[in-house]
Amino acid sequence: MRVAEIYKSIQGEGFLTGEPSIFVRASGCNLRCWFCDTPHASWNPEGEDLSVAEILGRIELLNVDHVVLTGGEPMLFSEMIPLCQGIRDSGRHITIETAGTLYLPLDCDLMSISPKLAGSAPDPVEHRRWHRRHEQTREQFSVVNRLIDEFPYQIKFVIDQVGDCEDVLAYLKRLPKIDRERVFVMPQGTDQSQLESIGTWLRPWAEAKGLKLCERKQIEWFGFARGT
Numbered sequence: 001m002r003v004a005e006i007y008k009s010i011q012g013e014g015f016l017t018g019e020p021s022i023f024v025r026a027s028g029c030n031l032r033c034w035f036c037d038t039p040h041a042s043w044n045p046e047g048e049d050l051s052v053a054e055i056l057g058r059i060e061l062l063n064v065d066h067v068v069l070t071g072g073e074p075m076l077f078s079e080m081i082p083l084c085q086g087i088r089d090s091g092r093h094i095t096i097e098t099a100g101t102l103y104l105p106l107d108c109d110l111m112s113i114s115p116k117l118a119g120s121a122p123d124p125v126e127h128r129r130w131h132r133r134h135e136q137t138r139e140q141f142s143v144v145n146r147l148i149d150e151f152p153y154q155i156k157f158v159i160d161q162v163g164d165c166e167d168v169l170a171y172l173k174r175l176p177k178i179d180r181e182r183v184f185v186m187p188q189g190t191d192q193s194q195l196e197s198i199g200t201w202l203r204p205w206a207e208a209k210g211l212k213l214c215e216r217k218q219i220e221w222f223g224f225a226r227g228t
């Protein structure tokens with residue numbers, strides 16, 4: 001499977017914030033969010049083709065107990081099934097970061113689902129084909145239902161505009177079995193001042209709705225840099 005990067009850092013988002021982790025970034029995505037902060041794994045996928053054994057070998061060398069399988073969209077790749085089995089056999093904790101459009105039967109300790117809202121779509125004029133595909137693909141309620149049934153989970157919504165908040169509530173209404181204690185809203189942005197600016201109105205809104213604010217601590221700690 002094509003891998004853009006494998007590196008050691010600290011988890012900056014969600015329930016496991018602060019946990020030293022190995023990040024394995026699968027290269028390739030079935031969506032094209034305009035705000036994607038990893039275009040090297042979506043819009044312009046890059047990286048090297050690695051076997052499952054090679055990925056497991058690199059994880060072993062980095063020697064950290066938590067592994068985050070991210071992308072791009074890692075659930076595009078069937079190699080994830082033996083990869084997760086191998087990581088589980090090594091005794092490590094597995095987080096999978098996914099947009100929740102695809103299902104695979106695999107081992108996972110935390111399914112971190114980031115469903116994409118209407119405001120994520122790419123420009124309909126500049127990227128007509130991808131806009132249509134993105135809109136046809138991004139909402140897969142039956143997949144998300146299955147993921148939250150089968151795995152411990154967290155849900156992270158990216159919020160750019162006030163209007164996105166209404167879309168979050170509509171989404172939660174469509175899937176009422178989602179536990180709000182497991183729902184994060186995350187400011188869109190790759191610089192700290194932008195995150196803080198959205199956070200000023202998003203935090204009180206989240207608290208009022210019983211949701212959590214996800215601060216994206218990796219931006220605060222390291223800035224917007226690859227490999228962090």
Ligand code: SF4
Pocket residue numbers: 029030031032033035036037038041042043071072073099116
């Ligand atoms: S789903 Fe994630 S990786 Fe894919 S385009 Fe959107 S933000 Fe980027």
